[in-house]
Amino acid sequence: MVNDTINMIRDEWMLITAGTKDKFNTMTANWGGFGWLWNKRVAFVFIRPERYTHDFTEQNERMTLSFYKEEYRHALQICGTKSGRNIDKVKATGLTPIELKSGAITFKEARLTLDCKKLFQADMTEANFLDKDVLDLWYKGNDHGGGYHTVYVMEIENMIED
Numbered sequence: 001m002v003n004d005t006i007n008m009i010r011d012e013w014m015l016i017t018a019g020t021k022d023k024f025n026t027m028t029a030n031w032g033g034f035g036w037l038w039n040k041r042v043a044f045v046f047i048r049p050e051r052y053t054h055d056f057t058e059q060n061e062r063m064t065l066s067f068y069k070e071e072y073r074h075a076l077q078i079c080g081t082k083s084g085r086n087i088d089k090v091k092a093t094g095l096t097p098i099e100l101k102s103g104a105i106t107f108k109e110a111r112l113t114l115d116c117k118k119l120f121q122a123d124m125t126e127a128n129f130l131d132k133d134v135l136d137l138w139y140k141g142n143d144h145g146g147g148y149h150t151v152y153v154m155e156i157e158n159m160i161e162d
Contacts (some may be wrong), residue, residue, distance in 0.1 A: 005034055006066060013076050016045055017106060018063040020057035021099045026089060026107075027053040028080030031149075032065070034156070041156040044048045046124075046149035052084045057152060061118050062102055066110035075109075075131055102157065116154035124148040 008014075010132060017026040027085050032045040043065055047054045057063055077094035080093065089098055096108040106113040112146060129135040139148060 001131055013080070014065055015066045015068075015076065015079055016047065016053060016055060016057070016119070017066065017104070017108075017109070018060050019105060020060070020103065021097070021105060022129040023056075024097070024105045025053045025056045025084040026079050026105075027084075028076045038119065038151065040119070042119070042153055043114055043156055044151060044153045046151055048054075048149050049123075050146035053152065056075065057118075057150075062063045063103040063116055063118070063152075063154065064100070065114040065116060066104040066106045067112040068109060069111055072109055072144070086161050111158040114156045115157070115158035115160065116156055118152055118154050120151075120153040122151050124151060 010030055013028050014032070015026045016029050019025055027047070028049070029045060032043060034041070034043050036042065045063075045065065047057055055079065072095075073097055078093050080088055085112060089117045097105050098108050099105055100113075100115050102115050102127075104115050104116075106115070126135060126139070
């Protein structure tokens with residue numbers, strides 16, 4: 001079961017969506033995890049400040065993590081390679097946004113949505129890397145897309161399954 005959850009993030013990817021029904025953005029991610037912290041079910045994700053979705057995660061207390069069947073892989077590729085600053089991701093992907101009771105946004109096509117509330121965030125720094133090989137591979141002189149990530153730990157308040 002644990003391996004299935006880890007593989008779900010790595011292999012299926014997920015959409016991280018933040019904002020309101022009037023203005024939101026979503027991005028594809030495959031870094032993150034789930035666990036038990038502070039007597040709560042939690043998820044944690046990593047978002048680079050350069051990503052448009054980062055603006056929305058900073059401005060809102062909620063976000064969703066949503067997972068999709070293989071038939072939506074192309075939509076997730078678009079959300080992971082195109083910026084919401086430049087395109088309308090809803091139009092480009094054909095995904096259908098819906099507002100949850102909490103006010104968070106997900107998509108009708110999701111097979112699983114985790115409705116989350118932010119509990120903690122921290123900006124990663126070079127000084128905090130204990131394994132310099134990870135630092136060199138993912139941040140130093142690389143072409144992986146920008147600076148150090150912001151780490152978000154969120155309480156999973158609701159799970160919606162298709």
